[in-house]
Amino acid sequence: MIEVDFQLGRPSEEARIVVAMSGGVDSSVVAALAARSGAEVVGVTLQLYDHGAAVERSRSCCAGQDIYDARTVADRLGIAHYVFDYESRFKDSVIDRFADEYMMGRTPIPCIACNQGVKFTDLLSLARDLGADCLATGHYVRRMAGPSGAELHRAADPARDQSYFLFATTADQLDYLRFPLGDLPKALVREVARDLQLIVADKPDSQDICFVPNGDYASVVKKVRPEAAQEGEIVHMDGRLLGRHKGLIHFTVGQRRGLEIGGQKEPLYVVRLEPGVRRVIVGPKSALAVRTAHLSDINWLGEAQKEGLTAKVRSMARPAPARFDGRSLHFLDPEYGVAPGQAAVIYDGDRVLGGGWIEETIAAELEPA
Structure with missing residues (x-):
């Protein structure tokens, strides 16, 4: 053994x-x-x-x-x-x-x-x-000794790596934890x-x-918040009313299935959710391209921000080249399906430098490279 x-x-x-x-x-x-x-x-x-x-x-x-x-x-x-x-x-x-x-x-x-x-x-x-x-x-992550204390690194087996879910681990917690x-x-x-x-x-x-x-998220949400099942409109980003939905809880940014709106010339994706009016905004895949994500509740385990970083905005996503300025994450190439509420985790090689919660995104078409 x-x-x-x-x-x-x-x-x-x-x-x-x-x-x-x-x-x-x-x-x-x-x-x-x-x-x-x-x-x-x-x-x-x-x-x-x-x-x-x-x-x-x-x-x-x-x-x-x-x-x-x-x-x-x-x-x-x-x-x-x-x-x-x-x-x-x-x-x-x-x-x-x-x-x-x-x-x-x-x-x-x-x-x-x-x-x-x-x-x-x-x-x-x-x-x-x-x-x-x-x-x-x-957990499948590695705690490694660094010049300034314990560091958090990806697992040796990339198929099992859980570092994305542990980005909020603080330095004090990491000092006490073992993996x-x-x-x-x-x-x-x-x-x-x-x-x-x-x-x-x-x-x-x-x-x-x-x-x-x-995996039925909607049923859990409705049990806790019954008002979550309120209906609303499905609207194309060009302003056309395409249909109605049975609650925002059934949708997330980047979603394609479940819209139940036929007769369209091109596939449509959820581009944005407007909870104040219970509206689902849909559009072509190109509308999902994001250049910048603003983060909140940032937990930082690294010594300093630097170039040459990568970031993951979903647990199963490939790390994407990015730059971090202390509050916002700037993708070198447009990233797709970046949704408010998700975590953005920042890496330097295999090391987790930290991350935060995505509060707002800026479409690639609105911001030059």
């Missing part, structure tokens, strides 16, 4: 590691690696919503089945395990925010909000209260789990947002 240096700063037998255990294979293997280090290990699982309604959803990261799996793995490893109820906190800081963002015509990313709050603020504070030397998680899987391929992680005969060794990865059944 592989071994990991948790960089505890003192002999392992004198140290304590808290592991965030979601009930999946990744965090379970992290717990196993921590136990192998010789340190005292405490597994912690957060109950983030009424898991009684989520037991059927074994592909979600916080369902009741996952809590059971985390406890079973902890028993197998011979480590302590605790479940803490953070349902109210999660609803206020993640679910309600998710619904409100959709109501404002934005494209929310709740996993980042969860990392910002419940996981890397509340859970980290809980780990400190338990006297832990560090908090270890199953043992950052240098490992997923296949090896599963192999370790099988060798240890962990019940989660072949458990499928989570595919959906944990509180969104079957």
Whole structure:
């Protein structure tokens, strides 16, 4: 079995590691690696919503089945395990925010909000209260020592990299966090789990947002904010009324499917949402080209802004060459499908320099290169 240096700063037998255990294979293997280090290990699982309604959803990261799996793995490893109820906190800081963002015509990313709050603020504070030397998680990113302290880097396996979702991690949090899987391929992680005969060794990865059944975002938003289902107009950017929709929550910038307006000479995409009048503005793909994105709530982990950077505006997007002036992101080539509410994450090579939330975009046709 592989071994990991948790960089505890003192002999392992004198140290304590808290592991965030979601009930999946990744965090379970992290717990196993921590136990192998010789340190005292405490597994912690957060109950983030009424898991009684989520037991059927074994592909979600916080369902009741996952809590059971985390406890079973902890028993197998011979480590302590605790479940803490953070349902109210999660609803206020993640679910309600998710619904409100959709109501404002934005494209929310709740996993980042969860990392910002419940996981890397509340859970980290809980780990400190338990006297832990560090908090270890199953995220696929690398924490590397730099001349000015710990740095956040992409995972060695690009197919598993989760750095986009962790851009808001602060320097203080990064100093305390450990990511043992950052240098490992997923296949090896599963192999370790099988060798240890962990019940989660072949458990499928989570595919959906944990509180969104079957990827149906609209139903969740309507449950939290019933007024979100109000109808409105679908209007071409040239002013033509093309049809009506059943709620802005069904649309996001860059979307093509689901418009249900036929008879057009060219494919149409959602170009803009106007929540004040519940209007969906559509147009050709060329209208989606963006040259500049203004950011808010910027978290910066680098020493200084510089040229030669790249940026991602969606988790699955390729990093695009860009320049950052401290507030705005300027793409060297037009970027498509950039939506308010999304995160823009800025890289220097593999290193995460920081990022922020997209508040406003400027179309390429309105701004010269």
